[in-house]
Amino acid sequence: MxxxxxxxxxxxxxxxxxxxxxxxxxxxxxxxxxxxxxxxxxxxxxxxxxxxxxxxxxxxxxxxxxxxxxxxxxxxxxxxxxxxxxxxxxxxxxxxxxxxxxxxxxxxxxxxxxxxxxxxxxxxxxxxxxxxxxxxxxxxxxxxxxxxxxxxxxxxxxxxxxxxxxxxxxxxxxxxxxxxxxxxxxxxxxxxxxxxxxxxxxxxxxxxxxxxxxxxxxxxxxxxxxxxxxxxxxxxxxxxxxxxxxxxxxxxxxxxxxxxxxxxxxxxxxxxxxxxxxxxxTREHSMFMGLPQELKIRDVLSKAIPKIRGINLTPAGSGYFHCVVSIDKLSDGDGKTAIVNCFAASHPLKLVIAVDSDIDPFDLTAVEWALSTRFQSATGLLQINGARGSSLDPSSAKSGVTSKIGLDATLPVNQDRKKFERAKITETPEEQAVLDSIQRALYSTGMK
Ligand SMILES: Cc1cc2nc3c(=O)[nH]c(=O)nc-3n(C[C@H](O)[C@H](O)[C@H](O)COP(=O)(O)O)c2cc1C
CATH class of the missing domain: 2.30.110.10 (Electron Transport, Fmn-binding Protein; Chain A)
Incomplete structure (x- = not known):
């Protein structure tokens, strides 16, 4: 060392x-x-x-x-x-x-x-x-x-x-x-x-x-x-x-x-x-507990889903229980297929959220935004009861049996996306200059 x-x-x-x-x-x-x-x-x-x-x-x-x-x-x-x-x-x-x-x-x-x-x-x-x-x-x-x-x-x-x-x-x-x-x-x-x-x-x-x-x-x-x-x-x-x-x-x-x-x-x-x-x-513990799971998920998911933007085993989910997967959908079943494959690859997972590839899976605010604007529980919710979980989860049964949910926040393939895309303000060089000067002013007054 x-x-x-x-x-x-x-x-x-x-x-x-x-x-x-x-x-x-x-x-x-x-x-x-x-x-x-x-x-x-x-x-x-x-x-x-x-x-x-x-x-x-x-x-x-x-x-x-x-x-x-x-x-x-x-x-x-x-x-x-x-x-x-x-x-x-x-x-x-x-x-x-x-x-x-x-x-x-x-x-x-x-x-x-x-x-x-x-x-x-x-x-x-x-x-x-x-x-x-x-x-x-x-x-x-x-x-x-x-x-x-x-x-x-x-x-x-x-x-x-x-x-x-x-x-x-x-x-x-x-x-x-x-x-x-x-x-x-x-x-x-x-x-x-x-x-x-x-x-x-x-x-x-x-x-x-x-x-x-x-x-x-x-x-x-x-x-x-x-x-x-x-x-x-x-x-x-x-x-x-x-x-x-x-x-x-x-x-x-x-x-x-x-x-x-x-x-x-x-x-x-x-x-x-x-x-x-x-x-x-701590982060170190959850990273090394999560790494082997992430490798397993990548291996299984890459065989089921043509294009994966990213996989995030979230820190607040101890790097072990919650997963966000961002994918490029080619067919309408891909969101749920991704969720089921994540569960199959990694038994400790309890929550999997599938989002489209315009959502960064590491930006949890963006993930929640996708849930709030694209997810409908009547069609996007998947629940599995009585599956194998982890003894590390205090809410699981003594036997390690647990319930799991998948949230499919991906849009249908042929959906007109305009209604679902976050509005942008295209920044011209002039606007960028204004932003830079405001940022400098905020820094100088101690506000960030
Ligand atoms: C920091 C850290 C602490 C761990 N503590 C334990 C432990 O106390 N008991 C245990 O059985 N596994 C523990 N694990 C998990 C195992 O070390 C890990 O699953 C390992 O890959 C098992 O090795 P094996 O596949 O050769 O059995 C820990 C892992 C890490 C990263």
């Missing part, structure tokens, strides 16, 4: 805070207030580690981290998914890579307290690397972890690949936990691949085949050389304890559940190591 921190700093995209701050609620307050600003807190009271947060909270920062052109994130991810590059040579464990290698002690790390009423200190940006059974290839996934003691945590494990690995191996799985990896690994770990395909292959493809990995000392699991902190140990799915309360994606408290305990047996950190946090329900 060091290289990424340097490039953010070089571009003035990192706010470095040198005043003393507490890891108890102070850092999370700043990160939730200024969600699109990357921060490095250098002076954390009681700790020698710095704390970094909101590093990848904007697409601009993610694109910088991946070393790709602005506006090409989704295309770059699609290319990496199409052309994964298996991890190359993995160096043997080297003490020289770490400033410290030894007994795990989580009390040395500035693990944050984030919100009132949470159960305790939570690791929030840790990536679990675990081997697919009988292979030398690793699955990567994020899991929040409640600190229980110097070497134990309990982790929230939604039944996906780590769970499957445990099922196939009798419930006790060796793992390495990575905190503060290079951005390619962070991004790849958030993706939902088919079982057996390693997120490292995607990270390596995003790195142009240059991802540097090294073996963990005890588990032999590959971890990025450029990691801030690595912990090694095992998760035991037979050893459960209460996990939560914890604030999740929606900004509400998730249920308390019995979840497996992880025991760490080794800890490593680099010199001047920085602890990375992702505060739940």
């Amino acid at each position: 060091k290289e990424f921190l340097s490039s953010l700093k070089a571009r003035n995209l990192l706010t470095v805070v040198s005043d003393k701050v507490s890891p108890d609620f102070q850092i999370s307050t700043v990160l939730t207030k200024f969600q699109e600003h990357a921060f490095l807190f250098e002076n954390v009271s009681g700790f020698s580690f710095g704390v970094a947060g909101n590093l990848l909270a904007t697409r601009e920062n993610v694109e910088l981290g991946l070393g790709i052109e602005k506006g090409t994130l989704l295309e770059s991810l699609e290319a990496a998914l199409k052309h994964p590059i298996p991890k190359g040579h993995v160096a043997n464990f080297r003490h020289s890579d770490w400033a410290f290698s030894g007994e795990p002690d989580l009390s040395k790390l500035p693990v944050l307290k984030h919100f009132d009423n949470e159960a305790g200190r939570y690791l929030t940006a840790g990536i679990v690397a675990a081997k697919f059974p009988g292979t030398n290839s690793e699955n990567l996934s994020f899991h929040r972890m409640l600190v229980l003691s110097k070497n134990k945590v309990t982790a929230r494990i939604v039944p996906r690949h780590l769970n499957q690995i445990a099922k196939e191996t009798g419930g006790k799985v060796p793992l390495s936990l990575i905190i503060g990896p290079p951005p390619q690994v962070f991004v790849a770990a958030s993706l939902q691949l088919q079982y057996g395909l390693s997120e490292y292959d995607i990270a390596n493809s995003l790195s142009g085949g240059k991802l540097e990995l090294v073996s963990s000392e005890l588990t032999g699991i590959s971890v990025p050389v450029d990691s801030e902190i690595v912990l090694e140990g095992f998760i035991d799915f037979h050893d459960l304890t209460d996990e939560g309360p914890f604030v999740d994606l929606t900004g509400t408290y998730d249920d308390v559940r019995k979840q497996p305990i992880i025991t760490f047996e080794r800890m490593h950190y680099s010199s001047d190591a920085v602890y990375q946090a992702v505060v739940a329900s």
